[in-house]
Amino acid sequence: xxxxxxxxxxxxxxxxxxxxxxxxxxxxxxxxxxxxxxxxxxxxxxxxxxxxxxxxxxxxxxxxxxxxxxxxxxxxxxxxxxxxxxxxxxxxxxxxxxxxxxxxxxxxxxxxxxxxxxxxxxxxxxxxxxxxxxxxxxxxxxxxxxxxxxxxxxxxxxxxxxxxxxxxxxxxxxxxxxxxxxxxxxxxxxxxxxxxxxxxxxxxxxxxxxxxxxxxxxxxxxxxxxxxxxxxxxxxxxxx
Numbered sequence: 001x002x003x004x005x006x007x008x009x010x011x012x013x014x015x016x017x018x019x020x021x022x023x024x025x026x027x028x029x030x031x032x033x034x035x036x037x038x039x040x041x042x043x044x045x046x047x048x049x050x051x052x053x054x055x056x057x058x059x060x061x062x063x064x065x066x067x068x069x070x071x072x073x074x075x076x077x078x079x080x081x082x083x084x085x086x087x088x089x090x091x092x093x094x095x096x097x098x099x100x101x102x103x104x105x106x107x108x109x110x111x112x113x114x115x116x117x118x119x120x121x122x123x124x125x126x127x128x129x130x131x132x133x134x135x136x137x138x139x140x141x142x143x144x145x146x147x148x149x150x151x152x153x154x155x156x157x158x159x160x161x162x163x164x165x166x167x168x169x170x171x172x173x174x175x176x177x178x179x180x181x182x183x184x185x186x187x188x189x190x191x192x193x194x195x196x197x198x199x200x201x202x203x204x205x206x207x208x209x210x211x212x213x214x215x216x217x218x219x220x221x222x223x224x225x226x227x228x229x230x231x232x233x234x235x236x237x238x239x240x
Contacts (some may be wrong), residue, residue: 021226052174068135070168071182075136077175077186078127083141084171085124088164091146092117098148108230108238109154116161123195130190153229155218158210165206167200174195209238 096113099106128138151157172195179187217227232238 008026013206037127052077052171052178069184070136071184074179074182074184074187076130077178078131078136079138080125081171081175082124082131082138084168085120085127088119088168089117089124089144090143091120091148092120092161094146094148095151095160098152098157099154106153106154106232108232109157109228110165112238113157113161123198126194130187132192134187153219154231155210155213156220158206158213160204162203162210165202168197168234169199169203172199195219 092113096110096117098104099110099113131138148157148160153159172191176188176196177193179191181187213227213231215232218231219227
C-alpha cells in the first residue's frame with residue numbers, strides 16, 4: 001500500500017516504489033507518481049458552496065478555556081453572520097433617516113425603521129455575546145455603505161426590508177444546519193430559536209404592510225405622496 005507522507009521539500013526519495021514530489025501548479029495539494037508512472041494528485045481541501053458570509057481573515061480562538069465543541073467552521077460562520085447583521089442595522093438606520101428629511105416628513109415611517117434597526121442591533125449584539133460565551137472570537141470589519149441612497153419612498157423601502165429579512169432567514173437557516181452537521185446542536189438550537197424564528201414571524205406583518213401601502217396608492221417614487229401620508233397617519237403597524 002502506498003503511503004502519502006507530508007511533503008516538506010520540492011523532491012522526496014522513492015518510497016515503496018513511488019516517487020513523491022510537490023507540484024507548484026497544484027497549490028494546497030500533493031502530487032505523487034505511482035509504480036507505473038501514473039501521476040496522481042491529492043486534491044486540496046475545498047469549501048463547499050455556501051451563501052454564508054464567512055470571515056475569510058478569521059482568527060480562531062483555539063486556546064480559549066471557555067471553548068467546547070465549537071468547530072472552527074461554525075465559529076467563522078458566526079463571525080460572518082454577526083457582521084451581516086450589523087450591516088443590516090446600518091442599512092435600516094439609513095432608511096429611517098430618509099423619512100426624517102424635511103422634504104419627505106413621514107415621522108411614523110421613520111420611527112418604524114428606527115425600531116427595526118434597534119431590533120437588528122440587539123440581535124447582532126446577542127450573536128456576538130453568544131460567540132464570546134462559546135469561546136469564539138469576533139473579527140470586526142469595516143461596515144460598507146448601505147447602498148440605499150436612491151430609496152426615497154415608502155414602498156421601495158419596505159420591499160428592501162422584506163428582501164433583507166428573506167436573505168437573513170436563508171443565511172440563518174444555513175448556519176443552523178451547518179452547526180448541526182458539525183455536531184453542535186446547541187448552536188443550531190440557539191440560532192433557530194433566537195434569530196431565525198423571530199424573523200419568520202415578522203414576514204407576515206411586513207407583507208400585510210406592503211399590501212396596505214400599495215392599496216392606498218404608494219409608488220416606487222414620491223409621486224404617491226398622499227398614499228404615503230395616509231399610511232403614515234393610519235397604519236397601526238408603524239406605531240407598535
